[in-house]
Amino acid sequence: MSTHTATADHHHDAHDHRQSFVDRWFFSTNHKDIGTLYLLFSFVMFIIGAAMSVVIRLELAVPGLQHVSPHFFNQMTTMHALVMIFGGVMPAFVGLANWMIPLQIGAPDMALPRMNNWSFWILPFAFAMLLMTLFLPGGGPGGGWTLYPPLSLQFGQATAFTIFAIHMMGISSIMGAINVIATILNMRAPGIDLLKMPIFCWTWLITAFLLIAVMPVLAGAVTMLLTDKFFATSFFNAAGGGDPVMYQHIFWFFGHPEVYIMILPAFGVVSEIIPTFSRKPLFGYQAMVYATAAIAFLSFIVWAHHMFTVGMPLGGEIYFMFATMLIAIPTGVKVFNWVTTMWRGSISFEAPMLWSIAFVILFSIGGFSGLMLAIVPADFQYHDTYFVVAHFHYVLVTGALFGIIAAVYYWWPKWTGRMYNETAAKFHFWWTMVFVNLLFFPQHFLGLAGMPRRIPDYNVVFADWNLVSSIGAFGMFVTPFLMFGILFHSLKKGAIAPARPWESARGLEWTVPSPAPHHTFATPPVIRDGDLAHGDVSH
């Protein structure tokens, strides 16, 4: 196990200078501290979002209206999505980016540390405002996370708060993305060329470009919603000459790239982990980079596949159908490369690898159901049914969330200097595997049989699979607490982690001690071949 140090200068200043709690956590400009804050914040948001999903599944466990009113049910489905997407998945990946990108490229910190602090601290206020709407007269937003007008404009006081919260989240995301781009383009240590960067940095660079391009579009769309409601404009108001369908086009021009914003960093994580535990270099590194870029480009030209049933010319339907199917090509390249990396590798199945293999298999299921939805005549049958719910949960839960969990287990020893309990982590994995599939797989059957989404009651013919799905949800709700327990135990009693806890892990982050000192790469590292995740210094 080689643990040489590629760097000259690391400090534990946070401990040496005895920063106060407030100084360290509220005014921090340190990328590791801010990364930790992002990850803790997203964990809290995941718990809140999961609690909302339990309310939804409790109501749907048996036919009939039992526990909550339909109005509150609608608020739960809407808030669950907003909290999970903007509060859970996105901040988790920004947290991972904060922790790992400077470590992986040999930079002392993010390029704009003060802006980094601001990007994070906007979020708690944004989500406090969003969640507060549940206690306003009329309740929170209930028209779905897409906020389609005219429905989304018919809620009481929630609209203004929701839109302001979305603006704040957008500003936070854009600032985070700017920081990632500025860091990667300007702060790389000498010797780390773009095509020698770890693939996680590449996927994040491309994700950051997506964020810069589409978050302002969402901001513009919700600004127009706001003026429609409060300033008598008619952007989307048919009575005033506006077009509500235009909102849907604009929303999905943001919304489809948003899906890739949530999954590309997970691709990066899995592309780091699979080579480590297969004890082989990543197969087709450059193809992976170009495939990621291709997926990002294609994500801009397929948005109307979310709107086939709204009505559009036949030529439009055919174009969006085939353009959507094209995405399967670069995605297939990635899946092929992951499998080929494992092929004839000396594989071991530590927890990060288990989560990554599950990611490849289950995300592919989500991809295949996505292909089914891309077929126009089929989509007319599936649209707004539970098939769609099953599809995007396979992409976002067993895709994005599994990627986040894999990353946490993989880099945890580097962050904390402690190993986690492998047996407990494997139990966490298998528990989740059972219940996540119980939760979401039956929803395919429900959707194909015609059960509509976003409805608190349903026909008795759907009863059996709904009960199974709800049992899965209750089992899934245990998992974040299980993970918290494993990680808390590791912090207190875990074995001491070496600098390179995974013997085949490559990349600069493994050359610094564990836990990573508070300040790393204060002077730029001298890179040697073994330090690079990909390629050699001299070539």
Added chain:
Amino acid sequence: MSGPERPTDELAQRRRRAVRTALVFGAIALAIYIVFILSGVIGR
């Protein structure tokens, strides 16, 4: 082992370049937002 000392002005130069990159991308984001809304207003 220790790495070579980087002159402070080189690090400062990198920081300046990073700020410039940030300003460019911030301006792009702001431009998308403003042009997008203006296109909605003028386009009507």
